[in-house]
Amino acid sequence: MSRILILHTGGTIGMTRTADGYQPDGEYFRQAIFHMDSLKAQGMPKWDFMETDPLLDSSRMTVSEWNTIGRIISDHYEEYDGFVILHGTDTMAYTASALSFMLRNLNKPVILTGSQIPLCETRSDGRDNLITSMIIAGSGKVREVCIYFGGVLLRGNRTTKYSADGMQAFVSPNYPALASAGISIQYHEGTLLKQSYDRFAYRPFADVPIGVIKVFPGIRFELFESILTDKLKGVVIETFGSGNVPDDRGVLLPMLKKAKENGTVVVVCSQCPQATVDMNAYEAGSILRDAGAVSGRDMTTEAAVAKLYYLFNIYDDPMRIKYSMERNIRGELTQKNDL
Numbered sequence: 063m064s065r066i067l068i069l070h071t072g073g074t075i076g077m078t079r080t081a082d083g084y085q086p087d088g089e090y091f092r093q094a095i096f097h098m099d100s101l102k103a104q105g106m107p108k109w110d111f112m113e114t115d116p117l118l119d120s121s122r123m124t125v126s127e128w129n130t131i132g133r134i135i136s137d138h139y140e141e142y143d144g145f146v147i148l149h150g151t152d153t154m155a156y157t158a159s160a161l162s163f164m165l166r167n168l169n170k171p172v173i174l175t176g177s178q179i180p181l182c183e184t185r186s187d188g189r190d191n192l193i194t195s196m197i198i199a200g201s202g203k204v205r206e207v208c209i210y211f212g213g214v215l216l217r218g219n220r221t222t223k224y225s226a227d228g229m230q231a232f233v234s235p236n237y238p239a240l241a242s243a244g245i246s247i248q249y250h251e252g253t254l255l256k257q258s259y260d261r262f263a264y265r266p267f268a269d270v271p272i273g274v275i276k277v278f279p280g281i282r283f284e285l286f287e288s289i290l291t292d293k294l295k296g297v298v299i300e301t302f303g304s305g306n307v308p309d310d311r312g313v314l315l316p317m318l319k320k321a322k323e324n325g326t327v328v329v330v331c332s333q334c335p336q337a338t339v340d341m342n343a344y345e346a347g348s349i350l351r352d353a354g355a356v357s358g359r360d361m362t363t364e365a366a367v368a369k370l371y372y373l374f375n376i377y378d379d380p381m382r383i384k385y386s387m388e389r390n391i392r393g394e395l396t397q398k399n400d401l
């Protein structure tokens with residue numbers, strides 16, 4: 063019989079209505095979960111329950127909360143067979159990405175889930191999301207950080223929030239689902255990360271300054287000059303298509319040169335959810351390549367941001383960080399030789 067730790071961090075699933083809108087309600091949620099018959103049904107894993115303090119709407123999560131979640135998993139790693147993290151959907155993909163890097167040689171499932179409708183409401187999707195996450199966490203099949211939501215299990219660092227209204231809130235545009243939960247749960251074995259034989263380790267992130275810039279037609283790059291200082295360690299540029307930017311060489315090129323001198327790592331991702339960055343495909347992308355930017359390949363912005371935090375925690379040398387950014391560490395990107 064598997065043992066799972068359920069960790070409640072906040073989010074819609076455990077919220078109740080207040081005059082200012084939904085807010086986390088730990089007391090309500092504790093009562094609800096301890097009275098949920100399906101969680102005690104035969105065949106369900108045994109579980110313990112913990113919560114972080116304070117419970118948060120996930121839009122308020124920071125690096126410090128990622129570290130707290132990672133620390134709790136690490137402190138209880140040997141006691142449990144898996145972890146179900148109840149979390150708000152707004153930044154779930156960021157937390158999942160961060161945990162995937164923070165938790166090295168993970169050999170147990172860490173499943174993040176939540177709901178679009180609070181558990182206190184009749185039509186809540188929270189019940190199925192929680193119950194199915196528990197079954198998956200207790201199955202012994204998964205050894206990575208995932209998001210289970212709306213019938214699909216996705217690799218956490220491949221996931222992005224797609225819908226604020228629908229019951230399938232998340233997509234994984236550049237990597238297939240790990241499992242689908244219909245009448246039975248079908249695991250897509252070839253997609254899952256393999257067992258690690260090295261020792262599990264937890265590595266918290268320091269709060270290094272990271273930025274994200276989304277380009278748009280007519281963007282005035284000079285307005286961003288003031289943030290591209292030596293204080294900024296890494297920046298993700300969300301470009302058009304396969305890595306293209308507007309023609310503003312007079313401003314952009316000197317800016318990128320300065321960023322390089324400052325040791326700022328510039329990572330190119332795409333605004334298209336389904337894309338692989340290739341700065342050689344168009345002349346409009348070559349400026350980034352020539353200025354020393356690195357390709358985020360098919361990584362989500364969420365994964366690129368989390369990976370920058372991770373790499374700046376283990377390396378000082380920007381060249382080392384650039385090299386690792388383009389390589390697969392936790393299944394977050396498709397490397398050229400993977401194809």
Ligand code: ASP
Nearest residue numbers: 073074119120150151152
């Ligand atoms: N604002 C909520 C949160 O991210 C949304 C949700 O959980 O669905 O905490």
